[in-house]
Amino acid sequence: MTVTVRFAPSPTGRIHIGNARTALFNWLFAQKNKGRFIQRFDDTDVARSRQEYADGTLYDLHWLGIFQDATEYQSKRFDLYDAAVEKLKAAGLLYPCYETPEELDLRRKIRRTRGLPPVYGREALALSPEQVAEFEADGRKPHWRFLLPNFASDPQEPQRTEIHWNDLVRGEETVDLASLSDPVLVREDGTYLYTLPSVVDDIDMGITHVIRGDDHVTNTGVQMAIFRALGAEAPVFGHHNLLTTVSGEGLSKRTGALSIEGLRDSGIEPMAVASLAVLVGTSENVQAITTMAELGEHFDLAATSKSASKFDPDELLVLNRALLHRMPFSEARDRLFLLGVSDERAEPFWMAVRGNLDRLGDAEAWWRIVVDGPKEKPEFSDEDIAFLRTAFDLLPEGPWGASVWKDWTNAVKKATERKGKALFMPLRLALTGLESGPELADLLPLLGREGTLARRP
Template structure:
């Protein structure tokens, strides 16, 4: 059987790095096994789902390096879900419930006060037909619950009913269906909750492995029961730990915090995001993978911790610098051209400055310094003015290469008696306007003798 996974976002906002973790876990799992990756939009909430978010999610996945084999939309499959509902009703496994939210909350509090688990007591099954008609006449509409198979003969006497699965991430897991309320599958207005469309789609799309956040662990027992009620073999399940902020707060798609879109716009490299999203909270050390193939070699879902993974966005910058500092010119060429960096100097320029960059776009600043001179240059201190005059009077003749800097500064040591910072800093400020930056030995050949003379204070 072909390994088939799915990533199922709701297009109600921008996906963040926590969502990307789920997408990448699925993508890498399938990639390791020659499998298929399905992008399934859970867009049954037609009021909040927007095409612009769906388009952005596809853009974000593509930016990360994820290429779905199939793209599906739940919003065009309502007839399929309705057919599944009718099958469950006909089998006596989906029953109408008439309680309001307030009534359910009151019952929950009563059970808690009696130190009983706050599960639904299936009171709706006790209603006579006349009671149901009366509710309908009063304008009430029912919601529909799935009858869990946690009893022998009497649904009001649930028995411990264990559902077992070998979790791809967490290992052997057990859920007792008797500890759960019958899940609501259909709301009063006829719309579907997450569970029914998800299970029906997983069946129809032949999903073999469901890999998702561990906030779904407790749902899995009921979903396995629903797969079986619909006559299907349940897929394998895996539940990875969730990402939180450094302070332990959950990430919110609605807030836009750490969205993939914002990280891309901020100049973070996709492999920095992918490396952090996949490796944090695992036994694998967090370091920058250069490619998705390299990350796939390091990916092991079973190495994931069971506790939430906290991370600091500053880690992204650290990983980003590692990737930029090692990035070959051929990989950077097209993107540099978008910043106006091209021509015969582009490659030696990139090799000279990349080690000082946090983000690729930062190269544009140094390109302007090389091409046009310092944007701002502090006035030299009085004690440095004479030294700089001597320095520019004693520029070596061309041709220039990386040794020119040493030849020049060795000569200046002899003439001025200066060395160390008091020799180098005035020259750096005169040439670049900055106290820090790329090695001047690498920059001088890019400036040339004429360009260097043009910077004479």
């Protein structure tokens, strides 16, 4: 058996880091088990689904390092769902209901007042042919519910019926079907809700493991019953905890909160996103992992907490810095070229500045300082101006090697008797215009003697 997993978002917006967590869990699980990863778009909601969002999702996943073995669209598979509907109808497991939302809401309220669970009472099963004809004459169209197997012989007398599975994340799980309403599988307008197409596709595509958020735990009990009704074995399920904002709010594609697109545009590295998305809310320490292969070594579904995990965007910056600070020039070279860093100084420049970057794009500002000098001329006291002029007069002749900064400052210290901050800060300000930054010993050879003299106040 080939392990086969799927990531199945609705293309109704750009995916966020919570969606990426699910995708990464599936991808890493497939990689660990030498399996297949199917990208499936649950786009049966034709009114809200957009191809641009599907394309954007694929771009985001590829940016993260996730590559699918196949891409499927539910909107192209309606014949399969129609056939499943007919099979369930023929078995007496899908029945028409004519209640309006208002009528259903009233019934739920009545059941609550009687101390009963607010589940659907299966009133539609008791409709006479005359009542059905009357509804049809009034222009009502039915929605269709799946008859849950939670009774012995009379559907009006449900009894506790447990569905069990060993969850990859949560361990032994149980759902009582008697506590649930018969789910609506087909709307009045003939369109499908999520539940049935998902099961049909999982069967048809040979999905062996379903890894998704724990907001689907109850759905799993229902879907396992539908798998059996369609004559199929259910896959193995794993339900991971969800990510929330620091304030505890859920993430949403509709609001664009912490979208992968937005994080990418803000300069966050893909492995910073992947590291945090996978490791937060697990027994593993959150750390900056350099490659997806290495991240896979830290990935363990069973190590995921059962409670929701708060996601702090500030942690991304910490991970981003860690990745940049050890990023080799070979990995940064092409992106530096796009920033204009393209001459023979590119590699020593990168090695000099990478330890001071929050985002790779910040290197552009440092390159401008190296090439053009400080963005704004710093202001100095008369005393510091006199000191700097003396210092620049002592600038060593070329050629300059790695020791030029040490040779220069030793000579300045001897001539001026300045040391510590009083010596180094005016020199840093004159050379870069900033009070902090890369080691001047690394920057000075990049400036060259002529470039350094050009900064003499």
